[in-house]
Amino acid sequence: MKKIVLLGASGSIGTQTIDVVKHHDDEFMIVAVSIGHNVKKLEELLVDLPHLKAICVANHEDMLYFQDKYPNYEYYDGDEGLKALASLDDYDIFVNAVVGFRGLVPLLCAIEHDKVIALANKESLVCGGELVKKALKEHPVPIYPIDSEHSAIFQCLACGKKNEVDKLIVTASGGSFRDYSREDLANVSVKQALNHPNWNMGGRITIDSATMMNKAFEVIEAHYLFDIPFEKIDVLIHRESIIHSMVQYIDHSIIAQLGSADMRIPIQVALGYPNRYDMPQSEPLDFLSIGSLHFEKASFERYPLLSLAYEVGAKKGNLGTIINGADEEAVSLFLKEKISFLDIETSIFEAIKNVPFISDPSLDDIVESDRLARVFVRSLWKGE
Ligand code: MG
Helix, strand or coil: CEEEEEECCCCHHHHHHHHHHHHCCCCEEEEEEECCCCHHHHHHHHHHCCCCCEEEECCHHHHHHHHHHCCCCEEEEHHHHHHHHHCCCCCCEEEECCCCHHHHHHHHHHHHCCCEEEECCCHHHHHHHHHHHHHHHHCCCCEEECCHHHHHHHHHHHHCCHHHEEEEEEEECCCCCCCCCCHHHHHCCHHHHCCCCCCCCCHHHHHHHHHCHHHHHHHHHHHHHHCCCHHHEEEEECCCCCEEEEEEECCCCEEEEECCCCCHHHHHHHHHCCCCCCCCCCCCCCHHHHCCCCCEECCCCCCHHHHHHHHHHHHCCCHHHHHHHHHHHHHHHHHCCCCCHHHHHHHHHHHHHHCCCCCCCCHHHHHHHHHHHHHHHHHHCCCC
């Protein structure tokens, strides 16, 4: 039995991780969860997860409430609580499915405690890729991706050696506005932006898909997960989201991983590796119902944020942190209807110009750069 600590249990990936574990309860058990602010969900989980021992919630008051009502668990709160869960002794796999920058420090803790990592939190690699690399040198634990593209690449890389890889081809659906021109984007609504054509995901990632910020983050994520140079990572628009990504080898063989748009597949690959398990709760992909697959160029003119991946590749330092912090803040303002869709891009490009660049940042520098980027974006739109 593999024991799992799950950060972000109430989110989209967290919920699907619990579904996978329930269907394979002879292989996996969840021993600790973090739940953020969704305390109603926690009451359900106490019934659903029989092996649960430790719980982290965002607020201290919520913690006191649960401690009083259900005293048979260990409780933690806030960001310190996430670190405490990552640092628990008695578990095997650390599933990091929190959204945003706050995933970085717990990830570093879990690596330092030599845990196997299943990573859905891409921000930790976008912001702290170099720090994660350093931590892995001292504690060489495997990181299995929970991101459909990276799970695909991980599976395709099994078909050759690393020095035989010519390039990674990361596919992108193009997001909610892929058929809109730049002019059309000026007045799009939050509701339209949240309507992703293929995937049913959390709010931030759906908006990040529409701006292509998510794909830029995934290029950075691929670089750090697989140690492949940025110039060997291409993005290709593939509107059906059936090919989840590909690896082209030096002999021009291209290996692709295909499947339904169901995140439980990459979750199960990450938890189970090197084993595969059945998936009784879904049907396999039916090629005849798809008919045909399409591919288009991912243009930097149409999606200027995509180009930032390669800028981060060239400059590194705290640039990924500035971009991510600005994006997290701008997307939150957009979801509250305080700024327009195109203001998200403006926020990020302005933050890059205004937040000081640091070429070799420490963890403290990264935390401070994240804060500065957020403060900058909030001040940029004050009074809007
Ligand atoms: Mg993805």
